[in-house]
Amino acid sequence: MSAAPGGGAQTLRTPGRHGYAVEFSPYLPGRLACASSQYYGIAGCGTLIVLEQNEAGIGHFRSFDWNDGLFDVTWSENNEHVLITCSGDGSLQLWDTAEATGPLQVFKEHTQEVYSIDWSQTRGEQLVVSGSWDQTAKLWDPAVGKSLCTFRGHEGVIYSTIWSPHIPGCFASTSGDQTLRVWDVKTSGVKIVIPAHQAEILSCDWCKYNENLLVTGAVDCSLRGWDLRNIRQPVFELLGHTYAIRRVKFSPFHASLLASCSYDFTVRFWNFSKPDPLLETVEHHTEFTCGLDLSLHSPTQVADCAWDETVKIYTPACLMNPP
Known part of the structure; x- marks a missing residue:
């Protein structure tokens, strides 16, 4: 793997590995993880690549192989060395970057691909949520060897499961059934069902500054903002992508700023509070982003x-x- 600066971006090449997810460490400013797969995730194995930034650019810190494609990654919120990936064989893997060995633990309960994994950010709980193509979401405590709860209700594959950064025990999910759902782990049931798009919804995220605001990104190329206090229609809609939106993230620093990436090879930055919300389009990839x-x-x-x-x-x- 080689790192090369170019076009203002620091680039790390991952030969034979197609990237599915990337996440910065919440602890170490220069560290990030990438979940990747061979053969576009259709066959072959997967690799968790841990990267480190330094004066020279991005360097390869450590990598871990798994025998199926890896589709998402999340860092532990209580240990700077620990992260979890999820894969095409229905399993979750718990890794320790301080140990150059295989996973510390493997959790295998989902019956189809696990496409999403997220570690709770609210204080006082260490919970992980996973979302699978088996149409279920599962709740995990990494210290316990099996899932704590299974959430059923979606009528299509689950693409995204994201914890609320504000409300303990609350997460959102999006699915091929065209809905955004909000769940409460204390009742193990769905709180809110929003028919958010007339298309498969591949991603969602919570606003870091407003506990009632979520955004969804869908195959219809649109981003929509949802206020949980009034779900009849979106509070904003952002148009510009030309293929399915694969992932959307609110800014941790600016209340009305978000970013999205797409199968149109672009990353777009938006300020949904402005009349002309599209701030910038970054085109530096040659494949699905x-x-x-x-x-x-x-x-x-x-x-x-x-x-x-x-x-x-x-x-x-x-x-x-x-x-």
């Missing part, structure tokens, strides 16, 4: 990954002088 994250440590730093076998870290112009 699947992974996207905004740094928790730097207001200007973004990472993404794509099926073109690269991970990129960069500063888009619109974040240099944010709204």
Whole structure:
């Protein structure tokens, strides 16, 4: 793997590995993880690639192989060395970057591909949620060897499961059944069902500044904002992508700023409070752009990954002088 600066972006090549997800460490400013798969995730194995930034660019810190494609990754919120990936064989893997060995634990309960994994960010709980093509979401405590609860209700594959950063025990999910759902782990049931798009919904995220605001990204190329207090229609709609939106992330630093990546090879930055919300379009990949994250440590730093076998870290112009 080689790192090369180019076009303002630091690039790490991942030969033979197609990127599905990337996430900055919540603890170490220069560290990030990428979940990747061989053969576009259709066959072959997967690799968790842990990267480190230094003066020379992005360096390869450690990698871990799994015998099926890896589709998502989440860092532990209570141990800077630990992360969890999820894969095409229906399992979750718990890794320790301080140990150059196989997974600490493997959790295998889902019956189909696990496409989404997220570690709770609210204080006082160490819970992980996974979403699968078996139409279920599962709740895990990494210290317990089996799932704590299974959430049923979606009528299509689950593509995204994201914890609320505000409300303990609350997460959202999106699905091929065209709905956004909000769940409460205390009741193990769905709280809210929103028919958010007339298309499969591949991604969602919670606003870091408003506990009632979520955004969805769908195969219909649109992003829609939802206020949980009034779900009859979206509070905003963002148009511009030309193929399915694969991932969407709210900014940790700006209340009305978000980013999205798409199968149209682009990453777009938006300010949904403006009459002309599209701030910038970044076109530096040559394949489906699947992974996207905004740094928790730097207001200007973004990472993404794509099926073109690269991970990129960069500063888009619109974040240099944010709204």
